[in-house]
Each structure stands twice: as C-alpha cells, then as structure tokens.
Amino acid sequence: xxxxxxxxxxxxxxxxxxxxxxxxxxxxxxxxxxxxxxxxxxxxxxxxxxxxxxxxxxxxxxxxxxxxxxxxxxxxxxxxxxxxxxxxxxxxxxxxxxxxxxxxxxxxxxxxxxxxxxxxxxxxxxxxxxxxxxxxxxxxxxxxxxxxxxxxxxxxxxxxxxxxxxxxxxxxxxxxxxxxxxxxxxxxxxxxxxxxxxxxxxxxxxxxxxxxxxxxxxxxxxxxxxxxxxxxxxxxxxxxxxxxxxxxxxxxxxxxxxxxxxxxxxxxxxxxxxxxxxxxxxxxxxxxxxxxxxxxxxxxxxxxxxxxxxxxxxxxxxxxxxxxxxxxxxxxxxxxxxxxxxxxxxxxxxxxxxxxxxxxxxxxxxxxxxxxxxxxxxxxxxxxxxxxxxxxxxxxxxxxxxxx
Amino acid sequence: xxxxxxxxxxxxxxxxxxxxxxxxxxxxxxxxxxxxxxxxxxxxxxxxxxxxxxxxxxxxxxxxxxxxxxxxxxxxxxxxxxxxxxxxxxxxxxxxxxxxxxxxxxxxxxxxxxxxxxxxxxxxxxxxxxxxxxxxxxxxxxxxxxxxxxxxxxxxxxxxxxxxxxxxxxxxxxxxxxxxxxxxxxxxxxxxxxxxxxxxxxxxxxxxxxxxxxxxxxxxxxxxxxxxxxxxxxxxxxxxxxxxxxxxxxxxxxxxxxxxxxxxxxxxxxxxxxxxxxxxxxxxxxxxxxxxxxxxxxxxxxxxxxxxxxxxxxxxxxxxxxxxxxxxxxxxxxxxxxxxxxxxxxx
Amino acid sequence: xxxxxxxxxxxxxxxxxxxxxxxxxxxxxxxxxxxxxxxxxxxxxxxxxxxxxxxxxxxxxxxxxxxxxxxxxxxxxxxxxxxx
Numbered sequence: 157x158x159x160x161x162x163x164x165x166x167x168x169x170x171x172x173x174x175x176x177x178x179x180x181x182x183x184x185x186x187x188x189x190x191x192x193x194x195x196x197x198x199x200x201x202x203x204x205x206x207x208x209x210x211x212x213x214x215x216x217x218x219x220x221x222x223x224x225x226x227x228x229x230x231x232x233x234x235x236x237x238x239x240x241x242x243x244x245x246x247x248x249x250x251x252x253x254x255x256x257x258x259x260x261x262x263x264x265x266x267x268x269x270x271x272x273x274x275x276x277x278x279x280x281x282x283x284x285x286x287x288x289x290x291x292x293x294x295x296x297x298x299x300x301x302x303x304x305x306x307x308x309x310x311x312x313x314x315x316x317x318x319x320x321x322x323x324x325x326x327x328x329x330x331x332x333x334x335x336x337x338x339x340x341x342x343x344x345x346x347x348x349x350x351x352x353x354x355x356x357x358x359x360x361x362x363x364x365x366x367x368x369x370x371x372x373x374x375x376x377x378x379x380x381x382x383x384x385x386x387x388x389x390x391x392x393x394x395x396x397x398x399x400x401x402x403x404x405x406x407x408x409x410x411x412x413x414x415x416x417x418x419x420x421x422x423x424x425x426x427x428x429x430x431x432x433x434x435x436x437x438x439x440x441x442x443x444x445x446x447x448x449x450x451x452x453x454x455x456x457x458x459x460x461x462x463x464x465x466x467x468x469x470x471x472x473x474x475x476x477x478x479x480x481x482x483x484x485x486x487x488x489x490x491x492x493x494x495x496x497x498x499x500x501x502x503x504x505x506x507x508x509x510x511x512x513x514x515x516x517x518x519x520x521x522x523x524x525x526x527x528x529x530x531x532x533x534x535x536x537x538x539x540x541x542x543x544x545x546x547x548x549x550x551x552x553x554x555x556x557x558x559x560x
Numbered sequence: 561x562x563x564x565x566x567x568x569x570x571x572x573x574x575x576x577x578x579x580x581x582x583x584x585x586x587x588x589x590x591x592x593x594x595x596x597x598x599x600x601x602x603x604x605x606x607x608x609x610x611x612x613x614x615x616x617x618x619x620x621x622x623x624x625x626x627x628x629x630x631x632x633x634x635x636x637x638x639x640x641x642x643x644x645x646x647x648x649x650x651x652x653x654x655x656x657x658x659x660x661x662x663x664x665x666x667x668x669x670x671x672x673x674x675x676x677x678x679x680x681x682x683x684x685x686x687x688x689x690x691x692x693x694x695x696x697x698x699x700x701x702x703x704x705x706x707x708x709x710x711x712x713x714x715x716x717x718x719x720x721x722x723x724x725x726x727x728x729x730x731x732x733x734x735x736x737x738x739x740x741x742x743x744x745x746x747x748x749x750x751x752x753x754x755x756x757x758x759x760x761x762x763x764x765x766x767x768x769x770x771x772x773x774x775x776x777x778x779x780x781x782x783x784x785x786x787x788x789x790x791x792x793x794x795x796x797x798x799x800x801x802x803x804x805x806x807x808x809x810x811x812x813x814x815x816x817x818x819x820x821x822x823x824x825x826x827x828x829x830x831x832x833x834x835x836x837x838x839x840x841x842x843x844x845x846x847x848x849x850x851x852x853x854x855x856x857x858x859x860x861x862x863x864x865x866x867x868x869x870x871x872x873x874x875x876x877x878x879x880x881x882x883x884x885x886x887x888x889x890x891x892x893x894x895x896x897x898x899x900x901x902x903x904x905x906x907x
Numbered sequence: 908x909x910x911x912x913x914x915x916x917x918x919x920x921x922x923x924x925x926x927x928x929x930x931x932x933x934x935x936x937x938x939x940x941x942x943x944x945x946x947x948x949x950x951x952x953x954x955x956x957x958x959x960x961x962x963x964x965x966x967x968x969x970x971x972x973x974x975x976x977x978x979x980x981x982x983x984x985x986x987x988x989x990x991x
Contacts, residue, residue: 158736201682203964267695267716269664269752275674278755283600286759296717299897308812311899312724315665315695315716323713330731354677355690360951360968375967412703412712414653417627417691418948426709433737542691543700545712626923627948676955684959687951 159439162404162552163329164394165386167245169237169343170495172382172482173209176216177240181481181492182499185507186527190481192366192378198350206362209380209483210348216240228295230266233383233488234345238301241341241385246399249305255393258309258337260328261297261385262320262344263487267313270351297345301385309337315487317542318451319410320344321384322490322549326408326434328388338390344491345383352486353379359418367454367484369477369509370463370523372516377453380483384491386498403498404552406440406534409433413544420457420540424465427538430546431469434536438550445473445550446532447506449497450523451540452477453484454511458540460519467521474530476523480511490539494549497537501553505529561734562906563789564797565869566648569641569744571634572783572854572863573609578645581863582870584853585878592768592779592855597751597758604758608749609781609855613637619644620705627688628701631666635698635746636705638784642742643706646788646798657710657738658699659729661721661745663858665695668750698746710738719826719833719893721745722861723901726805733791740795744786745859754780761830770827770851773838778829781855785862787869800872800907802865803888807901810836815900818890822877823847824864826893826901828856836894846877846887864891865903872907910982913960918978921956922949934979942977950975957981963988 168178173191175181184190194205197213214220215229216236225232242252269292277284294300298313310331314320321344328342356362356379363376388405389397411429413421420427435441448470450462454477466475478496485492500506509523516522534552541547570577573592574584584590595608613633616625619640625633639658643649673689691697696714703712711732715725722745729743761776768779792801808814817823827837828851854863867878868889875883888906915932918924922945932943938953939945945953953975954965963985965971974984 160735203683203966264694267665268670268693269667270670270674270693272674272678275671275752276678278598278752279675279678281598281601283759286756289756293718299717299720299899303897308809308814310724310727310807311717311720312715312727313717315662315714316712317694317696327713327728327731330735331727334731334734336727351674354682354685355673355687355693357682358685358687358690358951358955359948360687360954410711410713412658412700412709414703414707414709416704416946416948417697417700418687419946429709541696542694543696543712544703545696545700623926623944680959683964684955686955688948691948 160333160437162406163332164389164401165403165405165498166389166399166401167241167387168402168495168498169240169244170384170492171216171236172485172492173211173380174481178495178499185478185481188508188510190366190510195348197348200350200353202357204364206357206364207378208348209378211381226291226294227300228266228291229347230263230345231295231297231300233347234261234297234301235304237343237383237385238341241387245387252305252307255338256309257307258331258340259298259302259307260312260314260324260340260342261301262314262324262491263297263346264315264317265346265349265352266295266297267315272351301341316545318486319490319539319541319545319547320487322539322547323410325386325405325491325494326547326549329405329408332388332390338393340388341385342388343383343385344488346381346486346488348379348381361455363454366511367480368511369452369454369479370459370519371512372514374454374456374459376455378483380485382482382485382488382492384488384495386494401554403501403554405549406552407434407438407550410547415544418542420461421544422461424461426544426546427465427540428469430548434548434550440534440550442470444532444534445470446530446535448473448475449493449535449537450475450477451538452479454479463519463521474524474528476506476509490547493537494551497535497551501535562792562801562803563730563733564792564795564801565787565799566790566795567642567646567788568799568866568869569638569645569786570866571611571613571637573781574853576615577641578870581853581866585850585867585870587879589852595749595754595780597754599755599758606754607779609779610749611783629666629669629692631669631746631748632698632701634784635660635744636701638744638746638786639702639742642786642788648788651740653707654709655739656706656708657732657741658702658708658712659725659741659743660699660714661725661859662695662716663718663721663747664753665716666693666697667753668748669693671752718858719895720899720901722859723805723807723893723903726903727807729789730805733789739790741789742786743789744784745862746784747782747857747859749780749782768829768852770829770849773827773834776831778856781857783854785866787865798873799869800905803904803906805903810898810900818888818904820886821888821890822884824868824889824891825849826861826864827851828860832896833894848877848879861891861893861901868905872905910986911978914978914982917956917960932978934977936978938975938977957985961985961989
C-alpha cells in the first residue's frame, strides 16, 4: 500500500476492569494493579472457576434505577466510552449535528443473538417474553451510539472476532481519508457473557489463575470486558478547529492467515503481511517504532507465533501485552490497546507486561518487565483473531512529541 | 473510481447460480418451502425460501466440509459461485479480500452451542459449535478454503449489513489493498428465528407482495449472494459497475436519489419498513422489487445488487422487459429505524 | 475391545467422519495428523465427547496427549479411568 495521510485523533475514551476511564486505566497499568477473580455476574458448573477481569455491575454514569436497561451491556459499555471520548474532544451535541459523523465499532458478544434465559424457556415449550430479543435488536453497538448522539453518517459494526477493535479504527480512518465523514467515532465494546465464557473454556485456552502472557508457565487467557472509542477528525476539520490532537492514526494493515478456524498460522504469515501493510501505509520504518503493544493473550499458541514474528521483524523493539490488566476483551481489545498505546506515547513510558516473570526458552523475544521509558513518536498495536484475521495499527504521538 | 462486477455467486430459494435468479426475476417465481419450529406445545410449519448447498460438491471435497455448518456452506457456495462465474477460480489468493455481511450470523449453530451445555452441563460446551457460531466463521471458511490471504472482514448490523460491507469493500479496492474482493451477504432461516418472526408478526397476511407496502406479507428466506469485484479496467465488467454507496438517516435529509435512475427497492413485505418506502418521493420513477425471488432476510440487499447486476447485463428492467436506456440503477434499502443504504450501479 | 468399538462409532458420528466406514478403523488407527486427520479443534471436541459418552474428564491437553495417539491408546485410557 502507498503512503496514506495521517488521521488526527482528538478524543479518547476507555474503560475496563482496571479503570472506569482512560486516566484510571493508565494509573492502574503503571502501578501494576490488576483485578482477576471468579465471575460475579454469573455462575457456571465448570470444575474450575476460570477467573475473569470484570467491571462493576453499574457502569460509569449509571444509577441503580437503570437496573432494567433497554440496551445490552455491550452497547452501554460502548456508549460510556463514546461519551468520554467526545467530552475529551470537547465536542457537544450541537457541534455534532452540523457534521457528517460516522460510527464504526467492533464487537463479538454485542452482535450475538444468544440470550440464554430466553432460549431455555423456548426449549421447554414455553412462550418467553420477547423483551430480550427486542433489546438485542436495539443494541447493535454502532447503531446504538449513532442513535444516542443523533449521528447521520455511515454506521458499521465490525464482527472480526478478536481483531474487531483494531479493524474498526483502521477502517474508520479510511472513511475519513476517503471524505465519507468529517468525524468518526471508532472503537470496540464487549461484555463478559456466560455463553462466551463457556465457549473459551471449551477450547481449553483459559488460565485457572491470572493470565501470564509470554511466560513459560502461561496456560491461557482470562476473559475481560470493556470498551474504547477514539474520535477521528478529517484534515479540514482539524485545520479549521485547530484543536490539540491526542495522536494520529498513521497506518493500518490486515491480512488473513487462511490457515485454520481457531489456530494461528505457525509461520505468522498473515501477521507479517498485516505489519508490512501498516508500516508501508504509515511511511514509517521499524526503527521509528517506540514500542509494540502485542496481542499477547497468554495462550501457548498465540504468544509463540507473536514472539517469533516480533523477534524476526522488529528485533529489539520493546513490547508488552496489556491483556494481564484487562483480560481478553475480544471485540474491544484492539480499541482499548490503541487507547493505551496513545496514552503511553503521550507519557513516553510503557507499563511492565504484567503476568510475565519467567522467560520461555522456546520464545525468541520477551516483553518488558518494568515500567520502561520509550523514545520515538510512533508505536504499533496488533491483534490476532479467530478465523486467522490479523490487524495492525501504527499510531503516532501528538505534535511536539513525535514528528508527524 | 468505478468498481467492476465480474461475477455473481447466488444461492437461495430460487436455486443456485445467476441463471436461476434470472429465471425468477423473469417472473418464474419459486414456491416457498417450509420452516418447521416448535411453538409452545405446538409446532408450526411456516413458508420460507430455503437454500440447498448440494452444488458445493462441484468445488470442494465432502471431507473438507466436515465441520462447516449450513450458514458457512451457503457463504462458501456463494463465494465459489462468484469466482466460477467470473472464470477466476485461479485468481491470485494473496490479493483476494473477503468481505461478508450478515444480519444474524450463524444462528442455528449459535443455538446448537447453547444446546450443548444446556443438555450436558457447562463442561460439555462444544468447542466446534462455539467456533462456528462466531460471526466471522463464514468469512474465515471462505478465506481458508480459497487460501485468500488478503483482508477478511465481517460486518453485522441487521438490514444495513450489506450496504455497510460494500462501503468497506469499495474502499479496499480504491486504496489498492486488494486486487479483487468477494463481497457477499449471508443469512439463514432457523427454527428460533422462525419462532421470533411468528411472535412478532404472526402468519403472513395474504400473498407475499413487497410492493403492497401497507400489508405484513413477508415470507422468510435464506441464502447467500456474492459479487466478485475489481477496479475498473482490471477485470471484465460482465455485470456493469458499482459507482457509489451512501448510508445515512432519512430524517436528516441525507437521501438524494440520482436523476435518471430506476430504483430497485429493498422492500420485503414488512409493514414497518413498507411505510417508509410508501412515503418516498418516487412518483413517476420506475421502481421494482425482487424479494419474491429470494424472500425476506436481513441481507436481502445483496440479492438486490445481484438482480440489478443482471438487469444491467441483460439491459432489461426485471421483472419487465423494457430497456434501461440511459438510466442508471439504484438499490435502496430502508430500515425501520430510519436508516438507509443507497447503492448506485451503471452499465 | 468394547470401548474400541464404541469409540469407532462415536468418532464417526460426533466428529462428522461419515465418509469413513467403521471397518476402516481399528485400535492402531492414528487420530491426528496423517492418521484420521483430526486437528487441534477436534482434540478439544474429543475431550467433550469423551466426557459426554464415558464420563471421563481430561483436565488439560498435557494430560490428554499420551491418550490421544490412537483409538487403542484412547480406549485404554478410558478403560483405566472408568475402572478406577
């Protein structure tokens, strides 16, 4: 891909188990705090209570009386992140109504019609209330945000499994470059869900303790929940408004392994292709990268492939996984990690890769073990997904830190 | 930049292939089959346009389909059909992208996964059902089977899934991220969806007629419709060109219909959306509707694109016989929540 | 041998190997790779299938690996666990 013009990011919102907004998340990350425990919102009959990274039942801004919310939790997570991002960008409803604003959100749970209580009643030959289905039909994550803020631009929910959040930001930037929108809210959201929990347990890729990305003792992932949204701005809007940006989308690449439904390709072909595309679109070289935010789920296969590709293509570039803090938030993961990557560029340091303590002799590269100062104006964030999707973003620091 | 339509891959109640859809567009409408589902203590047999994926034998071995469910088989057949129709089964898979829209994803498998742990306990949750219930399973199976290592993208937002998927497919080609894109829509009719339809709408009121906007007459459908797309000049535009796709909200004045275009309306017999089509300013403008050929399903707009492509190829505004002349074609989908998707095509 | 026979029909049915006849399988049939061609996703499915049909739980893949060689080794593993 040829060079593409940078797209300004003027607002960020993020929430997950370790923080109800981006600042809180970053404080936890730098302090090395995490919260991993057996699920509270649901129970299961597994022999092991696989631990998760769960948020409080009430999300930021919600009151007790919202106990019967008319939206799925996934969409409410997305809305909370969108509100924070818009407020961070200093945007009011009146500003938005004059603009063509698109929404693109990644999810997995938010698009699945799998209400367990409804289905159990249906199987027993009862006539269940249709409310859960109506709620599902109202809760498409991108559509819910567009409706809440009365937005009129293109709207898309990306369902690329665990790379959805990364894809949504990359595609949102492409909408801006193509002139389809003045502003795009791009990100991802996913809630913890018993159905998904059973799914990951059945794949035998969950850790019975807090996850340990890239560690020799790693046994799998912890599921998590959360959301993140970035405000992307067109060049002309950014010039006219001349507000400070929080960073830039410099490049995006994606490619499919075309190998297996659930296993990553051992040679990392798709990931390498996605990295090459993202770098070439950004006009940056490996030497320009300050650090890499790896996918690093803590599963044996994922971390093996990723560390091989990192050591082969980006030797010496410091990297970390933030999954130890957030758990694997599926469709939100890429968006949360993009938000963290931007915050790290701003602060010129990255947190320790929590959960890593003991190097795996089989892995040619290991993540950072302490808070590490970084140099440089851009970083890479990558996601690997079910179905063999690989998606990569190159993100740039705001002017004055990097050299956009 | 215009985008060439090189091939069509279609499977639905009308059969398999472009000729089968063309036959239905000419007025030889398929008779619906039946979808059986429990209804309380009873069971109901509702009319539904069902798809048969037997022709997949032409393209892949039975063994390779071992773990692939009906939903992904329909998509796989659509994808192979489009490549075959374009004579590009040997297309360079390194530069081939796959973009799939679906309203509900693999719904039957989603519920089969729930069955696995409801019946036998959480520790007997089926990993095969779980993996195939993920919304991007169909795109993944296509990419894997074709060894397509370009971008693979799945999107899902009910009736707007296809216009939205198309938006990104066009961008992929315009940005030179791929040389060809397999763009498709797929949805299945399963028992639970049948039950929900029955609860929401009851039985269809009278014969299925999507142009009778005031009446709830929708008959469910399932299937897959795929288009093989490339940049103008890089492939034979056997079915004309896609010019543009627009999405937005009707009430915010974003919907502008191009002059001199005939309309393919995405109406599919639902009263709630019918009202919106009824209030369109389309007096005097030729408009047609093809849902009777494939049924009512969220990715109906993918079949409308295929029907428009056939109209362009044959220079005939189906189901009639009149020539398109110098008119372009626009496929317009309206959703009950007030969103629209507008795709313009020309010869 | 009863376990081998039961496993053969379960494999064909639950792992969707309908293109294979039970007579083609025996205790020495290799399950993965060049043998029956099963893969990592089948391995975790097999764990569930064995729990469902035999009540034998395989807690992780390290434990399952020696059993997951041939139909015979898997049958022996199941017999050992059910006899205990």
